[in-house]
Amino acid sequence: MECKAIEQLLTEALSLEEVHVTQDGTHYKIVAVGECFDGASRVKQQQMIYAPLMEQVTSGALHAITINAFTPTQWKREKIFNMPA
Incomplete structure (x- = not known):
């Protein structure tokens, strides 16, 4: 599955402010930013991301996924602390 298609799917399903998807072979990394994650546990956040992708996960189109x-x-805080010096 293409990264842009995943980004669009997640943006529409969760009303995200930002979403960045990168792919390395069969491994996908998803960085999602949205108010919907406020107060949610890490597990709940991951469940929220997986829900709109479940069809692609069960079909095998998406295999290994890392979610942040x-x-x-x-x-904003994450970007400040992780900017290159």
């Missing part, structure tokens, strides 16, 4: 979910406030 942030609220907009967390994302």
